[in-house]
Structure formats: structure tokens, C-alpha cells
Amino acid sequence: MRVADxxxxxxxxxxxxxxxxxxxxxDESAQHAGHAGAAPGGNTHWRLTIVSAAFAGKPVVARHRxxxxxxxxxxxHPIHALAIHARAPDESDG
Numbered sequence: 001m002r003v004a005d006x007x008x009x010x011x012x013x014x015x016x017x018x019x020x021x022x023x024x025x026x027d028e029s030a031q032h033a034g035h036a037g038a039a040p041g042g043n044t045h046w047r048l049t050i051v052s053a054a055f056a057g058k059p060v061v062a063r064h065r066x067x068x069x070x071x072x073x074x075x076x077h078p079i080h081a082l083a084i085h086a087r088a089p090d091e092s093d094g
Contacts, residue, residue: 007043007074007078007079008025008027008043010074011025011046011048011071011074011079012025014070014071014072014074015048015050015067015070015071017070018050018052018054018055018066018067018070019052019053019054020050020051020052021051021052021053021089022049022050022051023048023049023050023051024047024048024049024050025046025047025048026046026047026048027043027045027046028045028046028047028083029043029044029045029046043078043079044078044079044080044081045080045081045082046079046081046082046083047082047083047085048067048082048083048084048085048086049085050067050084050085050086050087051086051087051088051089052086052088052089053088053089054066055086055087055088056088056089056090057088058088060086063084063086063087064084064086066086067082067084067086
């Protein structure tokens with residue numbers, strides 16, 4: 001299977017390295033049609049909510065770097081934009 005065949009599945013698989021207790025992934029590509037980085041068929045603009053003990057005590061920038069590292073080359077292609085809400089289990093949804 002090529003990554004392009006199942007981008008959300010591959011993203012979820014790679015994010016499992018962070019042992020999330022909650023993972024929500026939303027393809028928002030349709031909202032960005034015609035904008036930079038948008039591609040036919042979507043899979044370019046994402047919103048991620050992830051809860052993991054791995055984020056405990058880490059600042060936001062470090063958490064985002066952990067997500068980027070887990071996703072690897074997907075962050076160059078096909079992902080163009082990723083909105084990340086990363087928190088530790090004991091933090092509120094706020």
C-alpha cells in the first residue's frame with residue numbers, strides 16, 4: 001500500500017509511537033480548496049487533537065516537534081498544514 005492510498009491511516013499508525021489515549025484526526029482539505037498546498041482528493045490540511053502522557057511537562061513547541069517527528073516525511077508530502085492540539089492526560093480540554 002502506498003501512503004497516498006490511506007493518508008489518515010498512515011498518520012494514525014505513525015502517531016501510535018506517542019501512545020495516545022485520545023487521537024482525533026480531521027481532514028479539513030475541502031475548506032482550503034484553491035489555496036496554496038491544496039490538492040485534488042484532499043489529504044493536505046489536517047486538524048489533530050492528541051492526548052498522550054509523553055507530552056507531560058513539555059512546552060507546546062516540544063509537543064509539536066514530537067508530532068512532526070512521528071509523522072516524518074508526511075509533513076513534507078502530502079501534508080501541507082497541520083493544526084495541532086496536543087495535551088497531557090491531566091490537562092483540560094480548554
